[in-house]
Amino acid sequence: MGLIDVPTKPIKIGIIGCGHIAQKHLESYQQIMQREGDLFRITSVCDRVEESAKALAAKIAEWQDSEPMVHTDVHKMVVHYELHGADICTPHYDHHLTGVQCLEAGTNVLIEKPFGVTSRASRLILEAARKNKLITACAGNIRRQPPQRALHWAIHTKGMIGEPRLFYIQHAGYHRSNTPRAWHWRTDKFMGGGGMIMDRGIHFADTMGYLFGEPERVYATVRQHEKWPHIREGKTVFDDREDTWMVLLNFKGGVDGFWSSTAVAPGEPTTLIGFYGSAGSIIDDGDVFMAPSPQARVTRQGEGMRTLAEIIPEYMAALSAEDRGRLFPHGFEDAMTLEIYDFLRALATGTRPEIDGEAGLRTKAICEAIYESAHCAEAIPYAEVVDGFIEGYQREINEHWGI
Numbered sequence: 008m009g010l011i012d013v014p015t016k017p018i019k020i021g022i023i024g025c026g027h028i029a030q031k032h033l034e035s036y037q038q039i040m041q042r043e044g045d046l047f048r049i050t051s052v053c054d055r056v057e058e059s060a061k062a063l064a065a066k067i068a069e070w071q072d073s074e075p076m077v078h079t080d081v082h083k084m085v086v087h088y089e090l091h092g093a094d095i096c097t098p099h100y101d102h103h104l105t106g107v108q109c110l111e112a113g114t115n116v117l118i119e120k121p122f123g124v125t126s127r128a129s130r131l132i133l134e135a136a137r138k139n140k141l142i143t144a145c146a147g148n149i150r151r152q153p154p155q156r157a158l159h160w161a162i163h164t165k166g167m168i169g170e171p172r173l174f175y176i177q178h179a180g181y182h183r184s185n186t187p188r189a190w191h192w193r194t195d196k197f198m199g200g201g202g203m204i205m206d207r208g209i210h211f212a213d214t215m216g217y218l219f220g221e222p223e224r225v226y227a228t229v230r231q232h233e234k235w236p237h238i239r240e241g242k243t244v245f246d247d248r249e250d251t252w253m254v255l256l257n258f259k260g261g262v263d264g265f266w267s268s269t270a271v272a273p274g275e276p277t278t279l280i281g282f283y284g285s286a287g288s289i290i291d292d293g294d295v296f297m298a299p300s301p302q303a304r305v306t307r308q309g310e311g312m313r314t315l316a317e318i319i320p321e322y323m324a325a326l327s328a329e330d331r332g333r334l335f336p337h338g339f340e341d342a343m344t345l346e347i348y349d350f351l352r353a354l355a356t357g358t359r360p361e362i363d364g365e366a367g368l369r370t371k372a373i374c375e376a377i378y379e380s381a382h383c384a385e386a387i388p389y390a391e392v393v394d395g396f397i398e399g400y401q402r403e404i405n406e407h408w409g410i
């Protein structure tokens with residue numbers, strides 16, 4: 008028996024953008040269908056490139072009892088075919104274009120991160136959702152994993168490091184090559200909206216917000232030290248993205264954080280991940296974007312060290328049955344599966360997804376605040392980036408897309 012038992016089943020889902028991440032989403036839909044076969048059907052898939060949509064539809068037909076219809080035009084799809092939810096997996100610059108079309112046609116949306124290509128683009132999506140009284144969800148998923156959930160519990164419920172005070176997250180490595188790569192929309196400022204700060208970086212921005220709340224002020228330097236060649240239609244073009252950033256964040260709750268990453272530091276690489284409170288620390292050597300890892304070491308002054316992997320089972324055992332069903336339905340622990348399940352549950356029951364569009368905007372605004380601070384070489388108030396008063400960096404992207 009499924010956890011969600013309401014008359015709207017099966018929920019009709021359309022996947023828009025059948026590239027890399029859509030393939031990953033499929034694995035999650037398949038997991039959910041194995042446990043709740045009547046919860047949803049993927050009834051449509053859409054990609055500008057028909058072959059990509061056809062390939063995804065064929066993959067879905069391997070495990071679903073019906074093959075989805077194939078579309079190449081979002082507007083025609085959402086206007087002519089009933090869909091309860093659209094799972095938007097298109098490039099960043101397209102999120103508001105496709106998102107608004109879906110919402111205006113009465114379709115709820117789950118949009119891949121970052122929610123919109125700029126804060127203004129994100130607000131356009133939110134306005135369309137409000138006007139049409141529909142649900143938005145943003146595919147932020149890292150906080151849903153057991154290490155992030157357990158760390159939040161360890162800090163805020165168990166007080167394992169006392170009052171949180173500061174963190175530093177730094178990586179220096181050399182991840183460049185003079186051998187040109189194939190051009191991709193991510194390398195273009197207008198299409199991607201930014202580089203790693205808001206591509207993989209948005210995962211850590213979500214973790215920062217989840218653990219410490221919203222920043223008050225952000226001060227950053229963002230640079231491109233090396234030009235990175237890519238081949239576009241036979242010509243060499245250079246990547247617009249930053250390769251280095253250093254950011255100081257002051258959070259409203261009193262925590263200060265330093266976040267820095269560079270892909271152009273030759274020699275010996277370094278990774279430093281540390282969270283400190285009034286009574287202890289959490290130190291990790293894992294991925295700076297996905298921190299903390301299960302290997303993170305939690306030390307309470309005078310009481311020794313335990314890994315997060317040892318704390319996770321304690322956290323799981325402390326969850327009420329209701330919280331366990333909400334946070335880890337069917338025992339799912341994979342972040343993407345949990346994010347998609349949360350969206351399906353929201354569609355079926357009308358509840359708010361944990362990371363709705365407003366939360367997606369606020370996380371994205373942390374990344375935009377970094378670009379905006381570097382753009383004007385000043386410390387800037389985060390709230391003014393959320394509200395759209397500061398948009399010096401974003402202005403030319405907005406103008407480019409007519410937003």
Ligand SMILES: NC(=O)c1ccc[n+]([C@@H]2O[C@H](COP(=O)([O-])OP(=O)(O)OC[C@H]3O[C@@H](n4cnc5c(N)ncnc54)[C@H](O)[C@@H]3O)[C@@H](O)[C@H]2O)c1
Nearest residue numbers: 024025026027028053054055056096097098099101119120
């Ligand atoms: N959550 C994660 O960990 C994660 C990881 C990778 C990518 N992503 C996100 O997923 C999104 C897509 O990234 P990707 O790597 O899959 O890109 P991709 O280039 O592999 O795929 C994008 C697809 O969208 C299609 N498309 C573009 N505009 C369209 C439109 N208007 N209508 C229909 N189809 C259209 C393209 O033809 C392409 O097939 C981005 O927002 C990205 O940041 C998230």
